[in-house]
Amino acid sequence: MxxxxxxxxxxxxxxxxxxxxxxxxxxxxxxxxxxxxxxxxxxxxxxxxxxxxxxxxxxxxxxxxxxxxxxxxxxxxxxxxxxxxxxxxxxxxxxxxxxxxxxxxxxxxxxxxxxxxxxxxxxxxxxxxxxxxxxxxxxxxxxxxxxxxxxxxxxxxxxxxxxxxxxxxLAADGGLRLRLPFSSPYDWDAVLSSMRLVPGVESVADRVYRRTIVLDGSPGMLEIGPGGVDHLLLTAHLPYWEGVIHIVERAAQLVGTETHGVLGEWGPFEGAVRRLAPDAAAGLVLAYGLPVPGLGFGLTHAFPAPEAVIDEPGVAGDLARAELALV
Known part of the structure; x- marks a missing residue:
């Protein structure tokens, strides 16, 4: 510590x-x-x-x-x-x-x-x-x-x-680039290999992790890759910068830069679906996720919000209803 x-x-x-x-x-x-x-x-x-x-x-x-x-x-x-x-x-x-x-x-x-x-x-x-x-x-x-x-x-x-x-x-050809400091020991390649990616929402290529996100109904994309001996590099492509601190801190939690590579979750609903109904995640994305065209890297949709899934039968719908009941 x-x-x-x-x-x-x-x-x-x-x-x-x-x-x-x-x-x-x-x-x-x-x-x-x-x-x-x-x-x-x-x-x-x-x-x-x-x-x-x-x-x-x-x-x-x-x-x-x-x-x-x-x-x-x-x-x-x-x-x-x-x-x-x-x-x-x-x-x-x-x-x-x-x-x-x-x-x-x-x-x-x-x-x-x-x-x-x-x-x-x-x-x-x-x-x-x-x-x-x-x-x-x-x-x-x-x-x-x-x-x-x-x-x-x-x-x-x-x-x-x-x-x-x-x-x-940090110069970038687009987006906002920031350092994500990490505490040793931290192994980026081990983190990437342990990720269970949701197709369409996340991808990994050339040691760079990418994912789609949604801010107030507008799509964005995050890219995280190697930086230096004590940090990763995050490039955020977002519709606006207000409150970006929370996006960056959620990204740091997601890839475990403050927990020695212990992966976190992007959000409680997405995390619950991935833990309890992992086989349903890809289908939910295609059926209810916000389409995000033109990004490439295999990214096509954002993970759906619980409001979009609330009428879905089965575990995913139950999780969405439980999440919204806590708000």
Whole structure:
């Protein structure tokens, strides 16, 4: 698990391997950037801790893990901790206490840290405007975005963009290209070989995984392939960039970059169908999936939403009805 070192005398926290050599008595350790930031430390500009994956500890309680997954999906973008607690059947006070005890930060602090670190990656990797980056990262306003970046990095977004290194920018012939950092050990070829692909929705060619997705009724495509010794490269072809942080985080979960190659799911309904009715998945795609013509690579449809399958008899229809009952 990644451990971040914070230096009391400088007020800066670093990722493992940073060249800084502080005295041991001046160092505090944290398991998450959000915890270091909640304690008043700012991210190191040299080692750039936002470029490493930060998985939760294995002994993190299920309630906290569930809350984190909801935050990653955007639960705090337009709601507060009271609403998040209500979704989990606990009070906001109890949820904050659990987060503080196990993550070192409140749910709001955890969400803010993830948004700020994702925005920092976009400032490095992409040529998106500062305004686009603010909303792509899940911030509700430019003022909120600017304040968070000052608090976490002590610089404005424009100053951070000016500080990016020449090799940071990722050029792409279309779409938005980003690094997906992973924690070692991680074997991309082993991940690809363990995938059970849904025909028409997913494909693998030349060590690149591709899949279709749907955003508010409009189709998109993701491409994930080898990048470097500590990251994959994701290229997102989407109808718009607002909230893209959640797409990127779901992609990271899907290919297990924060869980040492343990594969996740794109969405709960799709995951349930693939586990409980795998033989039905391909037929559902052809019958109910949104057609996505012209992509190539064997991609023809997006996986259907539960609303499209709710009247389907059998296991798939039951799963769709159960999923919609939870919304």
């Amino acid at each position: 990644t451990t971040y070192s914070a230096v009391r005398t400088t007020g800066i926290y670093c990722r493992p391997g940073c060249g800084a050599k502080p005295l041991a008595e001046n160092v505090r350790t944290f398991t998450l950037p959000a915890a270091a930031e909640a304690a008043g430390y700012r991210a190191c500009l040299r080692c750039r801790p936002y470029r490493v994956a930060g998985p939760l500890a294995d002994d993190t309680p299920e309630l906290v893990c569930r809350a984190v997954q909801l935050i990653i999906a955007g639960a705090l973008d337009e709601a507060n901790e009271d609403a998040l607690g209500a979704r989990l059947g606990v009070s906001a006070r109890h949820l904050r206490r659990m987060f503080h005890d196990h993550l070192g930060a409140t749910p709001d602090q955890f969400a803010r840290s993830r948004r700020a670190h994702f925005a920092r990656r976009l400032l490095d990797d992409s040529d998106l405007s500062v305004t686009d980056i603010a909303f792509a990262s899940g911030f509700g306003s430019l003022r909120q975005f600017n304040r968070a970046m000052q608090e976490v990095f002590r610089f404005s977004p424009r100053e951070l963009r000016d500080r990016r290194r020449r090799t940071d920018r």
